[in-house]
Ligand code: OXD
């Protein structure tokens with residue numbers, strides 16, 4: 001790896017150089033290396049990591065794949081140590097931890113000081129989005145972690161082209177990352193939206209350390225998006241082609257562990273052979289109003305950083321094939337033959353757990369439940385070439401969803417954009433104790449953005465409303481729940497590939513080809529509106545899946561109103577009014593005597 005020649009003396013370059021110099025001086029880095037993203041650079045980096053045990057080789061049947069083991073105290077995002085630093089606390093909102101920027105910088109200066117003594121500071125220029133897209137944004141991450149460089153190389157368009165664009169004057173986000181001994185007491189992930197700057201110390205884990213992802217593409221980008229009139233969302237992006245050749249693009253936001261990757265990589269079920277479902281993105285979508293009055297979306301990322309456990313040829317064949325090569329596994333177990341192993345994988349047995357200890361079930365799962373794969377998106381057999389379209393793809397529908405055992409029906413459609421924003425604001429998910437089937441705690445996670453929105457949620461919802469008001473052809477908004485259970489705690493819907501049946505109804509609705517039934521919470525299909533051919537779901541289960549219980553919903557809306565009140569006075573009045581009206585209607589319905597106390601669309 002060689003350093004690039006020194007930049008020409010214009011102000012932009014000087015600024016950039018001064019910044020890198022100041023970080024190198026503060027951290028006392030021994031040397032500074034620009035990354036160019038070339039194969040030679042990767043080989044050199046990889047060989048050095050293999051030499052030092054930072055990467056472990058995997059058998060040759062997994063070409064170009066490696067295992068990395070994190071420090072056991074550093075295996076997940078740390079929401080309680082993640083801050084938005086704005087001069088006014090109100091701008092960050094109750095949905096974020098806040099620190100005054102001056103105080104934050106002085107704390108971080110102390111923590112960064114001397115952390116790279118004897119170490120190399122890597123300069124990682126990257127693009128979020130296809131290089132030729134007007135929606136694309138740039139960043140530079142400074143880091144002393146080779147694992148971060150290796151991951152950024154996969155997750156972003158990293159290297160020479162991004163560097164050239166930045167040197168030519170493109171604005172960029174400044175990211176500073178130091179491992180800092182991985183001390184949880186000295187760990188902070190801080191965002192300075194007014195400075196386009198991120199400073200992260202004390203963690204080498206994905207979302208804390210790969211600054212292009214959650215930090216840049218969601219927290220900083222959501223702030224920029226509000227100022228510039230677009231949306232930076234925690235959404236998958238998927239292309240669906242019907243046998244008649246109709247092509248639709250759908251964006252969907254679900255909280256963690258609700259099947260975003262599975263939906264993005266959906267394999268059409270038996271009977272849907274003429275359909276094609278292709279992936280554009282599994283985690284983040286940047287969405288812009290187009291001149292044609294529609295919303296257009298790009299996936300700013302170039303790779304997947306997905307949860308490994310549960311991935312199998314049965315649950316997600318596309319993901320399974322995607323990670324067969326060129327994959328960095330983080331914190332999975334190994335078999336006696338040295339093959340990667342995780343819970344949910346069919347076949348094989350763990351011999352060594354994710355910490356490198358002989359496997360002992362007493363120590364918990366063999367693979368860490370948050371173990372990850374990092375892999376280029378292009379490895380996905382269902383990768384959509386439209387992922388590289390500079391203008392993005394036009395959205396037919398936006399989906400919100402969560403994991404609700406008893407409450408939300410399989411699918412419902414928002415009445416209009418404002419109601420859709422309300423539906424997004426109501427996103428929530430339950431934890432379930434799988435062994436007992438007991439229903440757990442509800443976590444409210446509006447638009448699945450709770451850990452990722454870089455500003456006050458009240459302002460965020462107002463921004464969503466404003467975007468919608470300007471659209472001549474807004475996508476329709478739906479809510480889905482693949483996780484509805486019967487009173488015995490059994491799932492009523494098979495999920496996975498069969499979800500295409502629900503998407504089919506959704507898309508037909510968008511093309512005005514299906515009717516729906518009005519309920520207070522939105523429009524629902526009748527059982528006969530869903531294509532259930534060849535599916536062994538009982539009529540009773542379907543009725544249950546499409547049932548809206550006004551009593552439960554009245555309680556839900558009350559709980560939601562209490563939650564929204566936390567964001568007053570910035571909650572848009574439209575949402576408050578909607579909440580109040582819906583609450584009245586549901587309460588009235590819930591008080592109706594016997595027969596009317598449960599309303600389902602076919603009753
Ligand atoms: C992720 C997350 O890792 O949302 O994508 O937690």
Ligand code: MN
Nearest residue numbers: 234256283284
């Ligand atoms: Mn995510």
